[in-house]
Amino acid sequence: MQSGTKVSLFLSPQLPLKLFSLYFCEEGQLLLIKPLIIMKKYPLPYYAVIFTSIRTEGDNGYADVSRQMMDLARQQEGFLGVESARQELGITVSYWASLEAIEAWKNNNMHQIARQKGREIWYRSFRVRIAKVEREYGFREDLL
């Protein structure tokens, strides 16, 4: 497997995250599992946390902690899934079953440490919006 190779992995329908990009380092070891999209429908209403950010220059340990936080978020009760993209602007939308689940994740000790580093080091600016998803529809989701 070449460095930077991307493959799609289809997981159990019980898992909220269905489509991933896998990145392998030169020795063929798995380097990063990056969630692409959540395709599962959740019962309405549920909640979206829209996190919009502009990064500072350089990685400064961001990629490692970001992956750790993604792994940790998946273990939280009420976590449904996450979608993320970055160009100049980064947008990460995470989905949760309830406001209580969002609050518990916000107060998670490891997450609080990461959030503090975000303000000190990684982000030039960000905004967080908490929104109740009331309607949704899709197109050709079965093809993914």
Place this chain on the structure above:
Amino acid sequence: MQSGTKVSLFLSPQLPLKLFSLYFCEEGQLLLIKPLIIMKKYPLPYYAVIFTSIRTEGDNGYADVSRQMMDLARQQEGFLGVESARQELGITVSYWASLEAIEAWKNNNMHQIARQKGREIWYRSFRVRIAKVEREYGFREDLL
């Protein structure tokens, strides 16, 4: 000004879109104004349309129509702003004053034609979520 040069433009605080990327073609003419982020706070609650998509291969006229739709959206009553990023996955979040404003934009004739082409040509898959923004907070927005 070189082709592909990006500069930041600070506009009047009355405008909902504050930070842009400007793209110039070789003759120095403005090619594209791409909104980076909306930094203005709107009275709560307002609405977010979270559009998550995976594109088909090739441009096929997408960039032109996408720009036209962005310009047209800005003219709609109740349009507040838009944020967008794409890697493998594209996320565009547009913000609206009311559900009625979202519905009117969905039914706009030009937008309906573009949406049809989206299903036929540009998107392999997408999902649209309509969510009521109930809470928000930010960090260092004054620096942008």
